[in-house]
Amino acid sequence: MLKGLLFDLDGVLTNSAKFHLTAWNNLAKELGITLNDAQLDSLRGISRMDSLELILKYGGQEDKYTEAEKEKFAAEKNSKFVEQVETMTPKDILPGIPELLADAKKQNLKMVIASASKNAPKILTRLGIMDEFDGIVDPATLHHGKPDPEIYEKAQEIAGLKADEVISFEDAKAGVESIKAAGQFAVGIGDKELLKEADYIVPTTADLKLSEIEKVFNEK
Ligand code: G6P
Ligand code: MG
Numbered sequence: 001m002l003k004g005l006l007f008d009l010d011g012v013l014t015n016s017a018k019f020h021l022t023a024w025n026n027l028a029k030e031l032g033i034t035l036n037d038a039q040l041d042s043l044r045g046i047s048r049m050d051s052l053e054l055i056l057k058y059g060g061q062e063d064k065y066t067e068a069e070k071e072k073f074a075a076e077k078n079s080k081f082v083e084q085v086e087t088m089t090p091k092d093i094l095p096g097i098p099e100l101l102a103d104a105k106k107q108n109l110k111m112v113i114a115s116a117s118k119n120a121p122k123i124l125t126r127l128g129i130m131d132e133f134d135g136i137v138d139p140a141t142l143h144h145g146k147p148d149p150e151i152y153e154k155a156q157e158i159a160g161l162k163a164d165e166v167i168s169f170e171d172a173k174a175g176v177e178s179i180k181a182a183g184q185f186a187v188g189i190g191d192k193e194l195l196k197e198a199d200y201i202v203p204t205t206a207d208l209k210l211s212e213i214e215k216v217f218n219e220k
Contacts, residue, residue, distance in 0.1 A: 002214055003165040004101075004110035006155040006179075007118050007133075008045065011130040011171030012189060012205065014127055016117075019084040023082050024051060027077045033059030047116045047145040047219030048074050055057050078119075085119060088126040095206040101132050101216070106109055114155035114168065116145055134159060147177030152184055169208075169218055172200070185217050 009075050011017030021040055028035050039058050043051045056062050065073070083198055087194040104111055113120055113136040120139075125132040135158040137151055144150050156166055170176045171189045176198045179186040187202070188195030195201050200216050 002107075002109065002166060002167060002217055004112065004156075004159040004161045004167075005104050005168050006112050006114050006152060006159065006184070008168075008170045008172065008175050009113055009123060010116035010117060011044060012094070012130060013097055013129070013170050014088065014094055014123065016081075016085065016088070016092075016123055017171060019081055019147075020044075022157065023053060023077045023080040023084075026080065027052075027073060028059065029057050031055070031059060031061065033061065042173070045116060045146045045170070045175040047139065048078065048118070050145050052077070052139040082119065082122070083122055084123075085126060088123065090128040092126050093129065095204070096208045097205055100205075100208050101129070105132075105148055107210075110159040112155040112159045113137065114144075114151045115139070116151065146172065146174040147181065149178055149181035149183075152179050152182035156184065167213060170195075175196075185220060187213060198207070 007013060010020060021043060024043055025035060025040060033055060035055065035058060044055060046054060052070055111133045113133055116139050118139055120136055137154045137158065142150050152168055156163060157165065167185045167187060168179040169187045170179060170190065173194050175194050176188050180197050185199045186198040188198030189202055189205055192201050197205050199220065200213055
């Protein structure tokens with residue numbers, strides 16, 4: 001029986017994913033690295049330092065910088081990202097999400113955030129939905145990033161539920177892989193081909209309808 005929903009944040013509850021990608025793309029350009037669309041998309045859901053390492057790898061620069069220099073680049077990117085976050089308001093909650101959260105509340109479902117972002121509390125506060133959730137996984141406590149199952153296992157533990165009692169929402173390929181590795185039901189939001197491992201796929205958050213998703217969940 002369905003007892004909880006686990007949510008990624010960037011690209012699921014709000015479109016902050018685009019702020020991340022723009023900030024990374026700009027940093028890459030400053031480092032003389034041109035990222036193609038697939039490379040840029042592969043950064044979705046990936047932690048801050050892992051994203052930087054991936055960009056340097058794409059540019060063939062993996063051994064070029066010291067740890068201190070890398071920390072500086074990541075901090076620069078983060079301050080650009082946070083500037084964008086500071087402009088966010090409840091209007092930036094993606095379409096369909098308020099209804100989804102309200103439907104979940106009616107059913108007394110537990111709701112937990114499974115985002116790799118250290119900025120998650122700040123973003124949720126700007127959106128005015130911090131209190132909707134029963135908990136947030138602290139990414140500082142994780143040993144492995146998505147696609148490892150750890151973050152979704154932790155979120156499930158915070159909810160106090162079993163893998164077959166939750167539905168988890170993601171916009172990232174690495175995120176869907178993480179959910180599936182945790183043995184949970186995955187809803188993918190975005191490209192059908194890219195997110196094909198998900199149990200239920202919609203093109204945008206506006207297409208999310210809890211009762212419809214639950215039907216498919218109950219059939220599994
Ligand atoms: C999320 C986003 C990623 C981001 C990561 C770390 O998973 O999808 O694009 O790199 O969080 O975010 P942070 O705010 O801690 O740099
Ligand atoms: Mg995401």
